[in-house]
Amino acid sequence: MFDAVCADCGQTTQVPFQPSGDRPVYCRDCFQKHRSERGGGGGGPRGDRPMYDAVCATCGQPTQVPFRPTEGRPVYCREHYKRD
Ligand SMILES: [Zn+2]
Ligand SMILES: [Zn+2]
Structure with missing residues (x-):
């Protein structure tokens, strides 16, 4: 010890x-x-949502989104998602 x-x-x-x-x-x-x-006794709901890799349609930076990106639909990083 x-x-x-x-x-x-x-x-x-x-x-x-x-x-x-x-x-x-x-x-x-x-x-x-x-x-x-x-x-909170066995893992709270925060933090264990599956995240998917995506590329921001505005700045081209890799980001993560809580849904599976669909082709043809633009995905935005946190910063640009707010502005849109
Ligand atoms: Zn102590
Ligand atoms: Zn962006």
């Missing part, structure tokens, strides 16, 4: 891996808290 300082409550804790410094380390209590905050 390695000594670490919880990034949330600041208490010393022990973790089963060497803290790398670029990731926050939490004590047992705070780890549970953060995990339940993020996932």
